[in-house]
Structures are given as structure tokens and as C-alpha cells.
Amino acid sequence: MFRSLLIANRGEIACRIMRTAQRMGIRCIAVFSEADAGALHVALAHEAHPIGPAAARESYLRADRIIAVAKATGAEAIHPGYGFLSENADFAEACAAAGIAFVGPPPAAIRAMGSKAESKALMVAAGVPVVPGYHGEDQSEDHLAAEAARIGFPVLIKASAGGGGKGMRPVLSPAEFREELAGARREAKAAFGDDRVLLERYLQKPRHVEVQVFADSEGRTIHLHTRDCSVQRRHQKVLEEAPAPDLAPALRERLHDAAIAAARAVGYVNAGTIEFIVEGDDAFFMEMNTRLQVEHPVTEMITGLDLVEWQLRIAAGEPLPLDEAPEAMGHAVEVRLYAEDPGADFRPSIGRLSRFFGPAQRPGVRMDTGVRDGDRITPHYDPMIAKVIAAAPDRDSALDRLHTALTETQVAGLSTNLGFLRRLTAHPAMRAAELDTGFIARHAAELIPPPRETPARALAAFAAVYLERLRLRIESASPWDVCLGFRLFGEGEQLLLLRDEARLRRVLVRRRRGAMQVVVDGGTPISVRADLSVDLRAAIDGVWHRVPFTVDGDAIALTFGGEDYDLRLVDPHAPLGGDAAAEGRLSAPIPGRVVQMLVSVGDRVVRGQLVAILEAMKTELRISAPADGVVTHLGCAAGDSVEEGTEIVTLAPVEDA
Template sequence: MFDKLLIANRGEIACRVAETARRLGIATVAVYSDADAGARHVDLADEAWRLGPAPPAESYLCVERLIEVARASGAQAVHPGYGFLSENADFAEACAAAGLVFVGPPPDAIRAMGSKSAAKALMARAGVPLVPGYHGEDQAPERLAQEADALGYPLLLKASAGGGGKGMRVIERPEDFAEALAGARREAQAAFGDDRMLLERYLTRPRHIEIQVFADGGGQVVHLFERDCSLQRRHQKVVEEAPAPGLDPALRQAMGEAAIAAAQAIGYEGAGTVEFILEDDAFFFMEMNTRLQVEHPVTEMITGLDLVEWQLRVAAGEPLPCGQQAIQARGHAIEARLYAEDPARGYLPTTGRLAHLRFPEGDPALRIDSGVREGDEITPYYDPMIAKLVVWGEDRDTALRRLRAGLEATEVAGPATNLTFLAAIARHPDFAAGGVDTGFLARCEPALTLPPDLNDPAIAALAVAAEAERRRVEVAGQAARSGDPWSPWWSSDGWRLNAESERRLHFTLGEAELVAGLRYGVAGLALEWQGRLLPLQWTLEAKGRLRVELAGRTLRAAVAWQGESLTLMRAGESLRLQLEDRQAAAADVEGVASGVVAPMPGKVVEVAVAVGEEVARGQLLLVLEAMKMEHSLRAPADGRVGALHVRAGDQVEEGVELLAFDPQPAAQSADGEAVA
């Protein structure tokens, strides 16, 4: 076994690898970019080395610098984690050339599966079933369009070298093909340095089932059962579980045997995942990931095995710790991915400081894998994952109950997150029934992203109490500094001489508004809400949690303030309200120019319009790349492009105006009819 291991990654996977290495007595070397100098994975390692600036191309993707650090630190092996260089055959070869052990499969196996087109040809020869499609070398746009027409719509356009939903598009109509191809190629080139594409028939209601495989240098190959990864949004996995609900035992065995055949066909070693599309009782090979997967914890939870330890032992030349017959599955596990993204804004990635972050503790059946801590910054440079919540139960119903409880006990404030969305998934009856397909989230999105009911007096009571408590703490601090803290002029309880008083508060949530009052009277405090007065009291409990008594009803929520932004966290819901200064807001209304602004920090990769051009609602204006994904910005209405403030290649911050836009009504014909 190795004495020292360099972890060529960041975030939660770097932390995950470091924890297993420490248990095995292996010293660890972390690497970091300037953006990650204070990151959790840096603190967990025995030593840490700077790679370079924040952009991945200048840090985590810099092969020469990684090899240099590995040799200088005395590391004997390199664990690539997942993402970045984990499936880069050139990196694996560079490690070998430097006398380092690459903790992963041989370079030839990575290359064989790195091209989806070549992988499918290889799997066809090995007898593994394939989805009908085009996997050819001719990548001319005209040829791809011809093959698409022959295959029929809808179809799936995929990056040949890709994964994780990057460079992937579902195309419904022939007229959308050219734009989709251009966008997918740009995204694939940026993510993988390879813009080759393949086409597949788009199955309408498939399930995504993957098989975890492991192989050693002696030719022994086993599978560790399957994972159901069907809960996806835009081809990005959101919730995974093991085993797959409702899978017939004979089908499970057939898929496991096919996965082993796939690994044997390429002389595989180490951890890998063979991914299948399943529709009815037919399954088709989709791709093989030659690395550890993000969702590997659910396999660990049902098998009791440490897959990182297996990786290290195989890389050190040891045989697999056990054979197929000794690998047993027990119970059920589910994983939910908590991301910094905003479901209310099309799931756009978000950035900012994690002002408040709490996870449930003390439950051995709940596992939290995270690379961040409270106070850390979510930056625009890397994947915006905050944590993975993984639960285990004796059966699926028990695991699902624990998932709901775990999400409800999670508190996060700062950048917008998908926490409320995950909690809604866990409560959805169709998910509880099991066996959902890859279209589940798209079909059920309206029910899963319902805005909070601002007509609920509980929200008003919590918001008003949070602001009043903040005001009380501020006034108490001012009083303490004044030298006369007992003066009635420092009171924050609304005291007036022989009178009642009321403070009106205005909060906004997107376009919605919440207006409530706090009434100070001789009978005590009350919430003025929609013409009613409701008795109100509150106390601040430990860890920033607020307990509110509203007309005999007890409410609890964790509270976090960032400037005038208030986050209320309760029962799996993270509600971010903005406290408005109505007079200042009114003064700001005049003089605001119409325009299209950057919804997040990113890089402009395409400007599709010119100054003075008339555009129709929904027409593509610009393409912004952020957090390794492309985001198309389209015309909000019919109108004309005014000034262009950016060019392709520009880096922009959130909120910066990208172009001036003059909305215009549709042109009218002589008889008054709108002109199409």
C-alpha cells in the first residue's frame, strides 16, 4: 500500500478520498487553486500545495503542475476523484511516466470508453445491446443533419467525449437541429476539449440504471449491484438510489452480467460504472464511466464496502477484497444532491457566501458528504454542489422517511439552493411509489416548484418576529455603548406614552409581496395581518433558531440575515425574503433602462444579434457559459436591440447589463391586424 497519496481534485470528493486514506494510514497531499485556498479539503489533508489561479484550465486541469507537485511532495500515487482529469488518458500516462500510480483504469481502457462512439462500437462487438443511433466519424453538420432525419425526431444529441449532461440536447424538431448542434459543440469543447457528437433515438419514458463494476489486475471482475439514477433534470442527476425499485431479479442479473462483459471487453481495472437505459424489459448500453461516480455512496450504504479503499488496494496491485458471491446487498439507500442553484430562475447556478449551514447530526443511517462549511464561498468557477445527503433504511419506505427527515432538518442560507425542491421530490407520491422514469421531474416540475404561500400568516409572523428581534439586538448594542442602557429612549418594544404604535414591514419574494405590521399595545404584541390582529410572542433559541407563538400556534425556524435579505429555514423549506425600504424603492424606479442583464457571473460565448436588429420574443440574444454549462438568454418580448455592451469572450458579473433592449408592440397592418 502507498505511504502518500496526492488527491488531484477539490470539494467533497477530495474530502471523501482523504477520509479513507487517513483510516488506512496513508498521508494525503491536497492541491488547490487561489479560489480554494481556505477550502475544507485543504484543511483535511496532511499537506497542501497551490496549483494556480481559479480557472480550472490554470489549476485543476494543469497536468504539468499536478505532476510537479506530486513529485515534489513525495507522493507515490494520484487519485483523480471524479470530473476534471479523472477520465483523461493523457493524465494517466503522464502519471506513469513520472513514476506515479494513477488510481484508476489503464489509459487504453479510458480511451476505449472516452469516446462514446468508439465505446458503442466496442460494446456491439461484445454483444451488449445498444440504442439505435449514429456513432460515425463523419462530423460534418450536413451529415449529422441527414442522419438525424433518417433516425427521426425526437432524438438525443450527445457529446462523444462527454458526461454529466454537458454537450447534450434533446431535439424535438428538424428546424431546431442547427442551433442545438452549435450549442452542444461549444459546450462539449469547453468541458472536454472535444466537440464530436453522436445521435441516438430518444426513448420517451426510460429509466436510467447503472451498474457498479470493479476489476483487479488479475482479471477478476465483479459487480456491486445497480443504482437507479432516473431522477434527472436536463440530464443532470438529482436523486439516486440503490437498489433500483421494482427491478425484476432476472433483469437485474442480466444487466449485471452485461456490465461485467463490458468491463472485460476493454481489460478494465479499478472502479467503473456501466450505464444503461431501461424501457419496459429492454435495456441498452449508454456509456461507461471509467471513474468513481458522484452517487457511489448509495452502493457503499447497501453493501457496507468502502469503494475508495477498493480503488486504492487495486491500484496498489492487490486482488479484489472479495469475489462476487461474497458481495451482498442489504436494505435501501437514497442520495439527494444539494446544489447552489435557483429553481425559481430556471435552476441557474448561484454564488455567494454560505451565511448559515447546518446538517442533522447523530443518526448513523444518515451520511453527509460535503466539501464546504458555513462561511465558505460558492464561486462561479466550479460545480455548485454543497452536499450530498445519503440515507439508509431496512427497506425503501424507511429510507424515504429518513430522507424527508434529513432534508427537513437541513438549514442553508446564502446563495439560493434546491433544498425546497428536493424536499418536494421526497414528498411526491409518485416518487414514493418507486420506479419513476427520466421524464418525471420535467412532468412534475410545476408541482415541485410551487412558490410558498405568502397568504400563510405563519410566514408573516416569522418574518416580522425575525426583523423585530434583529432590531432589538441592534438597539441593545447601541444602548450598551451609550452609557445609559436603561433609558426608555433605547427601548425596542414600541413603548409610547399612553398610546399604541405599529411598525409596517414590506417583504418581497420575487414578484410577490408580503406586507404585515407589528402592533405594540397595552395588551402586548400582535401581528397585524390582512385586517386581523393576532397575539404574537417570540424567543430566540440556540443556534439562531426563532420560536414564535402566534395566537396559540407554535412556530419554529432558523433565521439568517445578509444585509436586508432574510432567510427563513423550516421543515425543508428555505425561504429568502427581501426587506424593502419603500421610499428608497420608489426613488429608484425612475431612470431604469430596459435591458438584458447577466443572471449569474460567467463568460459570454456567443452574441447572436446586432445593434438595431429587430427581434421576436424568445429569439436567442446571447449565450452565457457559467459553471461549465451554457445558458441561452432570449428576448423577453418583441423589440429592437439597442447598444451591445459585451463581446464573445468577455467575462461578466451577475447583474451587469449585457445589451440595451427596447420592447416594442407587434407591427400593425393597415386594417389593424397584427403582422406575424
């Protein structure tokens, strides 16, 4: 077994690999960019080395720098994790040339499966069914349009060189094809440096089912059961579970057999995942991920295996520990907790995690993360905060356990999909396993409700706990410095102005003999008692509630009754302006690069019209006109790098232009 291992990745996967390697007695070496100097994976490593600036292309994608660190530290092996260089055949070859073991498959297998077009041809030759489509070399726009017409609409455009939903566009009609093709090529070029695409028939209600495979250098290949990864947004997975539910036994066996045949067809070694599109009783090969998957914990939970340990042992030349898959034990479900705003089409968000803690540690619940309280989610990398996983003897119990774990998880400081995940795991259609890749879009009204008003009881509980904590913090100060409504005669009162997602809220608090009377928006008084001796708690009508919250400047993240609320303290003496001054000014929501400007000064636009495309955090953000107007100013040009808040386009009302 290896004595030392370099982990050429970051975040939760780097931490995950270190946990196993250190348990095996292996010295762990981390690499980090300037943005990750204080990251958790750096703190956990035996030693850590800087490899460049924040941009991945100048650090985590620099194979030469990573191999130089491996040589300097005497690392015997490099684990690439997933993403970055994990599916880079040139990197695998460079490791071999340097005399360093690459924890992954042979370069030839990576190349064969890295091209969607080539892998489809190999699967056809191996007898593995594939989705009807076009995988040819002629990439001219006219030829692709003709092939799309031959396949029949709707069709799916996919980047030939990559995955993760980048460069993937469904096209419903011929009129949309050329525009969507251009967008898919831009995304593919930006993500993979290769703008070639392939076309496939677009299935209407497909499930995304995959099979975990392992192979050793002695030619043995086994499967480790199925996973369902159908619940996706922007073609990227949100929830995964194992085994895939509601598959007929014969279909499940066909998937197992096809996955093993696919791996053998390319001489595969180590961990890999064969992904299939399943619709009814039909199953078609989609692609192979030649690496460990983000969703590998659900397979570990139902098999009791450590897949990273298997990877390391096979890379060291050991045979597979088992000759066939162990029987699946129960059911496991995983969700990906992201820094993103589901209400804004899952737009990534950046900022500091002013509060972050996961569920209580107990059997059947697991959280994999690479961040801590106070860490920042930056625009440089994927915005995943953590994976939360739960397992139980059956699917319903696993979902119950996961939902409870999510209610215990707290995140504050930036927008996340935590509330969305809680609603997802409780949704009746999820409980009924009515799964396909359109699940989120079909149930968006319930999963992504419109902005809501914070309940009066939540505001009352928050005000009581917030002011009581403030009082205890400054009780030793001079009475003239304590702004808590002190009066020599009569009742003192304090007014908090809070803005929630819906409107400005007035919360008036009066103290009465140890308790507080709270009036929200002039409504019925609510009697509240705060207790900070154990936790942030408040009693409303004798019933105690936990009221965890974080105040970061004027921003407040509040949890009450299992729901999260974002509030903002309003200074009643602050000058007017803000939103009114910015009306008509379209700004960059996060740092990124301007891909395309679609309007010019003087153009008249209508509400919803696309005016610019911004690329940020591996995603294309489409900037649209919020109302009819006339373009009066352009703040940037195609190719410009922009910071959050940078003006993109300024519009004036038609009558003012």
C-alpha cells in the first residue's frame, strides 16, 4: 500500500479522500490555490502546498505544478478526486511518466469514454444499447440541423467532450435549433476547451439511472448496484438514491450486465460509473464517468464499503476485495446542499458562511463537507457546500431520516437551496418515487414557492431572543448607553423595523415583569418569554421554540418552526434611495465574464427580452429586461470580466427615452 498520497483536488472530496487515507495510515499531501489557503482540506492534510492563483486554470488544472509537488514531497500516488483533472488522460500519462501511481483508470479508457461520440460507437460494438442520435465528425451548423431533423424533434444537444450538464440544451422545435446550438457550443468551449457536440433523441420522461462498477488489473469487473439520479436542475443532480427504486428485476439485471460489458469494452480498471437513460422498460447507455462520483456515499451506505479504500488498493495493484456485489442493505438517499437561489433559477450565490452546522451525529446519517463556519463560497469553484446522506432499512424511512437531518442543518450568510431540499424530501411525489428528469420543473410551484411573509409568531420570537441577548451583553454598561427602552416611570418599548421577502415589518416590544409583549404590524399582542441559558429559545403561549439566528451586519438569517427566513434590519433614519435609484440598471448578480451583449444603445426592448449572457461558476446566466424600455447605456462589452454589481445595461422607460 502507498505510504504517501497527494490529493489533487479541493473541498469535500479532498476531505473525504483524506479521511480514508489517514485511517489507512497514509500520509496525505494537499495542494491549494490562493483562494483556498485557509480551506478545511488544507487544515486536515499532513502538509499542504500552494499551486497558484484562485482561477482553476492557474492552479487545480495545472498538471505540471501538481506533479512537481508530488515529486518534491515523495508522493507515491495522486488521487484526482472528481472534476478538475480526474478525467484527463494526459494527466494520467504524466503521472505514469513521473513514476507516480494515478488513482484511476488507464489513460486509454479515459480517452475512449471521455468522448461521448467515441464512447457511443464503442458501446454499439459491445452490444450495449444507445439512444438514437448523431455522433459524427461533420460539425457544420447546416449538417447538424439536418441531422436534428432526421432524428426528429425534440432533440438534445450535448457537448461531446464533457458532462455535468455543461453544453447540454434540449431543443423543442427547428426554429430554436441554431440559437441553442450556439449556446451549447459556447458552454462546451468554456468548460472543456472543445465545442464539438452530438445529438440525441430527447426522451420525454426519462430517468437517470447509473451503475457503480469496479475493475482490477487482473481483469475482474463487478457492479455495486444501481443509483437513481433523476432529480436534477439545469441537468445537474440534486438528489441521488440507491438502489434505484421501482425497477423491474429483469431491467435491473440488464443494467448490471450492460455496465460490466461497457467497462470491459475499454479495458477499465478502478472505480467508474456507467450512466443510463431509462424510460419504461427501455434503457440506453448515456456516458461513463471515469472517476469516483459525487453520489458515491449512497452506494457506500447500502454496501458497507469504503469506495475510496477500494480505489487506493486497486491503484496499488491489489485485486478486488470481492468477486461479486454484496447484497444491498436497505436504502440510502443523498442531497447536495448548494449556495444558490432556487427562486432565481438556481443562480449560484457567493459570500461568507456566517453560520453553518450539520445534523446531529447518529447512525444512518452522514454529512460530507469541505467548509466550516466563517468560510467563504467564492465564484471560482462549484458552489456545493455539503452532501447530506441518510440510510435506513427502507426508502420511506431513509427519506424521513434525511428530512430530519435537513431540519437540523443550519446555514446563514448567503442564499442556499436548504429550504428547497426540505420541501423536496417531504414532497408526496418524491415519496411515491414518481421520478424522472423533469421532476423539479413539474413540481416547481410547491418546491419553489413565491416570496412569503414571515409569520408574526416567528418575528415575535426573534425579537424577544434578539433583544434579550442584546440586554445581557451590555447589562453592565452605563444606563445612558443601553438603548433598551429604559424608563423611570411607565413601560419602556422598542421598535424593530425588519424587511422580509414580502414587505417592511414593524415589531414593537414592551417589557412586562420578565416577559415581553410583542405587537407585529399593529396586530394582536403576543406574550413571549426568552431563555438563553441553554439555547436561543422563546416561549409563546407556554410553548418553547428554538430560535437560532445569525446577524451579519443588517442581514438576519432566522429559523423558526423548521423553516428558514431571511430578514434585514432597517435603520429608520437611513436616507431613501437604494432600489429606487437603481431602477432600470441591470447589474451582474455575481462575478463572471460577459459572453455576449445582445443589445446596443438606442435599442428598444420588451419585458423578458434577453439582453446579455454572463458566464459565472460554470453556468451561463441570462440577463433579461425587467420591463419594456430603451437601452441608454452599456456598462461592459463581450469578453469583459465583471465583479458583482457591475452595470451591464441601463434601461429607460420608453416615454423617457
